[in-house]
Amino acid sequence: MATEIPGVTRKALWSPLARGRDSLKWARRYPLVPLAILVLILLAPAIFAPLIAPHNPNEVVLPNRLLPPAWVGETVVDGVVVKKGGSWEYFLGTDKLGRDVLSRIIYGARISVAVSLVSIIFGGLIGTVLGLAAGYFGGPTDAVIMRVVDMSLGLPTILLALVLAAAVGPSLTTVIAVIAVLLWARYARQVRGEALAIRERDFISRARVAGASPLRIIIRHVFPNLVNTLIVLATLQIGYVIVLEASLSFLGAGIPRPTPAWGLMVADGRELIFVAWWVALFPGLAILLTVLSLNLLGDWLRDRLDPKQRQL
Amino acid sequence: MQRYIVIRLAQSLFALWGVSIIVFGLARITGDPMDVILPLEATAEHRQQITEQWGLDRPLPVQYVAFLGNALRGDFGDSLKFQGQSAMGLVGQRLPATLQLASFSLIISVAIALPLGVLSAVKRDTPLDYIGKIIALLGQSMPSFWLGVMLMWIFAVHFKLFPVYGTGGLRHMVLPAIALGWFQVAALMRLVRSSMLDILDSEFVKLARIKGLPEWKVTWKHCLRNAAIVPLTYFGVIGAALMTGAVVIESVFSWPGTGLLAVDSIRARDYQVVQAVVIVFSTIFITANLVVDILYAYLDPRIRLR
Numbered sequence: 255m256a257t258e259i260p261g262v263t264r265k266a267l268w269s270p271l272a273r274g275r276d277s278l279k280w281a282r283r284y285p286l287v288p289l290a291i292l293v294l295i296l297l298a299p300a301i302f303a304p305l306i307a308p309h310n311p312n313e314v315v316l317p318n319r320l321l322p323p324a325w326v327g328e329t330v331v332d333g334v335v336v337k338k339g340g341s342w343e344y345f346l347g348t349d350k351l352g353r354d355v356l357s358r359i360i361y362g363a364r365i366s367v368a369v370s371l372v373s374i375i376f377g378g379l380i381g382t383v384l385g386l387a388a389g390y391f392g393g394p395t396d397a398v399i400m401r402v403v404d405m406s407l408g409l410p411t412i413l414l415a416l417v418l419a420a421a422v423g424p425s426l427t428t429v430i431a432v433i434a435v436l437l438w439a440r441y442a443r444q445v446r447g448e449a450l451a452i453r454e455r456d457f458i459s460r461a462r463v464a465g466a467s468p469l470r471i472i473i474r475h476v477f478p479n480l481v482n483t484l485i486v487l488a489t490l491q492i493g494y495v496i497v498l499e500a501s502l503s504f505l506g507a508g509i510p511r512p513t514p515a516w517g518l519m520v521a522d523g524r525e526l527i528f529v530a531w532w533v534a535l536f537p538g539l540a541i542l543l544t545v546l547s548l549n550l551l552g553d554w555l556r557d558r559l560d561p562k563q564r565q566l
Numbered sequence: 567m568q569r570y571i572v573i574r575l576a577q578s579l580f581a582l583w584g585v586s587i588i589v590f591g592l593a594r595i596t597g598d599p600m601d602v603i604l605p606l607e608a609t610a611e612h613r614q615q616i617t618e619q620w621g622l623d624r625p626l627p628v629q630y631v632a633f634l635g636n637a638l639r640g641d642f643g644d645s646l647k648f649q650g651q652s653a654m655g656l657v658g659q660r661l662p663a664t665l666q667l668a669s670f671s672l673i674i675s676v677a678i679a680l681p682l683g684v685l686s687a688v689k690r691d692t693p694l695d696y697i698g699k700i701i702a703l704l705g706q707s708m709p710s711f712w713l714g715v716m717l718m719w720i721f722a723v724h725f726k727l728f729p730v731y732g733t734g735g736l737r738h739m740v741l742p743a744i745a746l747g748w749f750q751v752a753a754l755m756r757l758v759r760s761s762m763l764d765i766l767d768s769e770f771v772k773l774a775r776i777k778g779l780p781e782w783k784v785t786w787k788h789c790l791r792n793a794a795i796v797p798l799t800y801f802g803v804i805g806a807a808l809m810t811g812a813v814v815i816e817s818v819f820s821w822p823g824t825g826l827l828a829v830d831s832i833r834a835r836d837y838q839v840v841q842a843v844v845i846v847f848s849t850i851f852i853t854a855n856l857v858v859d860i861l862y863a864y865l866d867p868r869i870r871l872r
Contacts, residue, residue, distance in 0.1 A: 401580060409581065412813055416832055417840055420835075420840065421592040497707075500711075500712075501710075504817075517709075524715045534712070535719075538708075538709065545707040549703065549707055550703070
């Protein structure tokens, strides 16, 4: 069982693409249960938002505006109610238009998950293709691609995202496109580095001798060895992307109103910080907990799948 | 070494050139550059004036050369929102406020990160190390603008310890500086910790201990001196990150720096000012990275050979 198969790296054996008994070994070695639970907790509100959310996130009920969270009692001065108390109907309170904060957070998860997944897939795809081309072919292809990578890694991210979003006009598509444009370079650099190393391995020259085309070698022999790296990088980046999207939305260059996006909700809450702290607090907590768990997951995955990149 | 500097310098210039293309291109790929350059309420007369001034009726390469020539002289045209002021002049007016905030934030970050990083390396795997780890994790996961709003709520609105926003004395700077620096504290602390861990294993530390030096002297003098090299060179990167981070934090606290200017100009569609801010910030950012890389190469000869 444990014998080396010539030309196949151990890493490839452990990658999710490996089949049969080897993939069983992978599953036993790296318990997927905690991972699955985490992803489920994150994805569930996003997928099942209409079933979980107690209210319509965009339903405006002006009489119920600025209700505090359920556990906050009413303030009474001389027998007159100065501040309304919370109600269990609106567990985390309501915003200035009487919209339910909890429901908006649950629907906001949809936006965050959608934006981060789609932009990482696009950015990762572009980066991987260019990185593979640069690493495998080398020479002028490599030089040109890597200069552009160096350039885009050396630019102030948030400012460029702001300008891009402002020039094209804020929308869901713009945000995704902007983030994908900002992400691809990191993939390209990482993939290129690994592809350079893999290219020198014996199994690649054997494939070449066997008459495989460069495209086939890249897809069937180089790429599978990169899957682990890509998974780790993507997990570590989801958190970053969620914060980036929220920052853009906060500044008014991301998701347009009245879509329930976490960054927008914090921006609304900032205006109301004197009267209604809950409007800003809870969406930010949602960002914090989501990104925190994704970062932990990413670290854990990196230690398991890609120990080379482990930090002290 | 000289060869390395020349190559890095060329790369940086290339990156700056890229920024100029992005800035130039963005106003034009979206169709009529007038839509981006001019605010909605612009008059026909104004349009005519800008068209002639910018030569928008000429072919693109000619326009680009003209744009680049003006940009090199720091001329990005006049602001449309603040009539009669040049875009570059506005940036220059606002830059000191941003620099002030960023340097204050840098001082706070170092004052927190350095001792914490050293202690969590020396007292590895103790509760103190875990506290450091938690701070680092929180720093990486917390959006700075939300931290800013929460600091504002707790310390300015609730406890009334600090002013809510605006400028004034040092007290106005405390909350924005913490919100801005938090992420950098996390990064710097981990960096100090890992380089301290490397140093603590080395031979001269053992020698210092055998010599009978007190442990605090070994840690804070002998180790820190050597371990600080990496974090010190990292300062440029942190400084640049603080400047760009200020874009977000300045809008939270209405701090009248370049970041707020950028966000306001983007909202007001004052594209001339936006251009100027982006170019100035990119120049600072790219220069900081260049300086750091050269410092690294100077300290670590292996890098030059790459």
